[in-house]
Amino acid sequence: MGHHLSLFRFFPLVAARDNEPEDRAMSERADTPPDRDLPGTILETPRLVLRRPVRADAQRMADLANDVGVAENLSNLPHPYGLDDALAFIDNTEAGPARWTLGLYLKDEGSRFVGTASLMPRDGERFVLGYWVGRPYWGRGLATEAAQALSDFAFGALEADAVAATSRVTNGASRRVLEKCGFQYAGQGMGPSLFYRGMVPIDRFRLERSIWTSLKNWVKTGVGA
Numbered sequence: 001m002g003h004h005l006s007l008f009r010f011f012p013l014v015a016a017r018d019n020e021p022e023d024r025a026m027s028e029r030a031d032t033p034p035d036r037d038l039p040g041t042i043l044e045t046p047r048l049v050l051r052r053p054v055r056a057d058a059q060r061m062a063d064l065a066n067d068v069g070v071a072e073n074l075s076n077l078p079h080p081y082g083l084d085d086a087l088a089f090i091d092n093t094e095a096g097p098a099r100w101t102l103g104l105y106l107k108d109e110g111s112r113f114v115g116t117a118s119l120m121p122r123d124g125e126r127f128v129l130g131y132w133v134g135r136p137y138w139g140r141g142l143a144t145e146a147a148q149a150l151s152d153f154a155f156g157a158l159e160a161d162a163v164a165a166t167s168r169v170t171n172g173a174s175r176r177v178l179e180k181c182g183f184q185y186a187g188q189g190m191g192p193s194l195f196y197r198g199m200v201p202i203d204r205f206r207l208e209r210s211i212w213t214s215l216k217n218w219v220k221t222g223v224g225a
């Protein structure tokens with residue numbers, strides 16, 4: 001029986017600045033992966049169920065992921081992307097306790113697979129958020145809903161101090177998703193791109209626990225609703 005968390009939405013607000021040194025959480029916690037495996041984690045949002053993908057999703061995943069617009073914005077998605085890639089990806093989601101890779105299933109469409117969202121350790125960060133949504137589903141707020149759900153999961157069940165994310169500097173949609181979730185710009189860098197077989201300029205973002213807590217409290221008290 002998995003954890004089944006019902007999540008309420010939180011709304012993007014101008015967040016108060018955190019006075020803590022930005023890298024405190026990272027230096028204290030980066031090398032300590034979560035000690036709890038929540039293998040059957042299922043998250044629920046108003047329109048999505050987030051759960052571990054299964055092999056039966058592989059063809060649909062391959063169809064949606066085999067898209068230049070997806071591959072060029074992710075760090076390590078093979079392109080072209082076929083059934084074997086999807087099967088390997090799905091099998092790998094069973095791997096470890098420190099990473100959560102969940103499929104996004106749209107309730108309205110009979111719980112069809114529409115993308116993925118993940119939390120994993122990377123670059124000294126304990127939790128790095130990533131996501132993609134199939135092109136037919138862009139522009140409906142689904143990535144934002146999934147990103148909020150995984151952020152809530154990280155700060156709630158996993159007791160994260162911060163969640164990090166990166167996006168290519170050219171990826172305005174992803175930047176907007178992160179802004180809508182309360183993430184703050186944390187500088188530029190270079191990140192790997194399997195699609196371009198090299199490094200590409202990226203923007204870094206972080207959502208600190210104190211800001212996430214403020215956002216949740218503002219929603220509870222009705223501020224900004």
Ligand SMILES: CC(C)(COP(=O)(O)OP(=O)(O)OC[C@H]1O[C@@H](n2cnc3c(N)ncnc32)[C@H](O)[C@@H]1OP(=O)(O)O)[C@@H](O)C(=O)NCCC(=O)NCCS
Pocket residue numbers: 069070071073074131132133134137138139140141142143144145166167168171172173174176177
């Ligand atoms: C980025 C991605 C996840 C967004 O998914 P989505 O479900 O369409 O996102 P949402 O609908 O929740 O939000 C998108 C926001 O970006 C805005 N947007 C779209 N294109 C944009 C652009 N070129 N520049 C700036 N903002 C843009 C939308 O208007 C929307 O903001 P709004 O709600 O204020 O109007 C999706 O396009 C995708 O999977 N892209 C390929 C993979 C990828 O980039 N993953 C992220 C890697 S960091």
